[in-house]
Amino acid sequence: MVNYDYNHQNGTHKELFKITSCNVSHFEEKGYSATVKQELTRANNTLVEIIKNPILGILPKTLANRLEYAFPSTTALFAKTPIGDIAQIHILYPETEKITKTFILMYAKVVNPLMKFLFKNSVLKAAATVIEQDTDAVESLYPRQKPKIRLPNEEIMFYAEKLYRDW
Numbered sequence: 604m605v606n607y608d609y610n611h612q613n614g615t616h617k618e619l620f621k622i623t624s625c626n627v628s629h630f631e632e633k634g635y636s637a638t639v640k641q642e643l644t645r646a647n648n649t650l651v652e653i654i655k656n657p658i659l660g661i662l663p664k665t666l667a668n669r670l671e672y673a674f675p676s677t678t679a680l681f682a683k684t685p686i687g688d689i690a691q692i693h694i695l696y697p698e699t700e701k702i703t704k705t706f707i708l709m710y711a712k713v714v715n716p717l718m719k720f721l722f723k724n725s726v727l728k729a730a731a732t733v734i735e736q737d738t739d740a741v742e743s744l745y746p747r748q749k750p751k752i753r754l755p756n757e758e759i760m761f762y763a764e765k766l767y768r769d770w
C-alpha cells in the first residue's frame with residue numbers, strides 16, 4: 604500500500620527530501636493501471652545533508668512527478684531534474700506469504716555526461732534510502748483495520764484497496 608499512499612511522503616521521506624507538502628493534480632484509474640501527477644514542495648536541505656548526498660543540492664524546490672501503476676506489482680516514477688530526466692521503476696515480487704522482494708530499476712537521460720559521473724552514486728544512495736524508509740513504513744505503519752479519519756489524496760489508496768480485495 605505504501606506505493607499508493609501519497610501522505611506517506613510527507614512523513615516517511617520528510618527527513619531525506621525535506622518534503623513539506625504533496626499536491627495531487629491528476630488521478631486517473633483504468634482497470635488495473637493508474638496514472639497520478641503530483642507536485643512535491645521541499646524545504647532546503649542543510650549543507651551537511653548535501654555533502655552526505657549531493658543529489659539533494661540540485662533538487663528543485665518543487666518536484667513535478669508522474670507515477671504510473673500496473674497493479675499489483677509495478678510503479679514507475681518519472682521526474683525532470685536539473686541533471687536530466689529520471690525514470691525509477693519499483694517492482695514488488697511476493698516471494699512467500701510474509702516475504703516480498705523489492706527491485707528498483709533506475710534510468711536517467713542526463714543533460715551532460717559529467718552530471719552522470721558526478722551524481723550517479725548519489726541518486727542510487729537516495730533510492731536505497733527510500734526503499735529502507737518504505738520498508739520501515741510497511742512493517743510498522745499500516746494496521747489491518749479501517750481508518751477512523753480520511754486524509755487528503757487518499758482516493759488512490761481506496762482504488763488500490765479495492766483492487767487487492769477483488770484480486
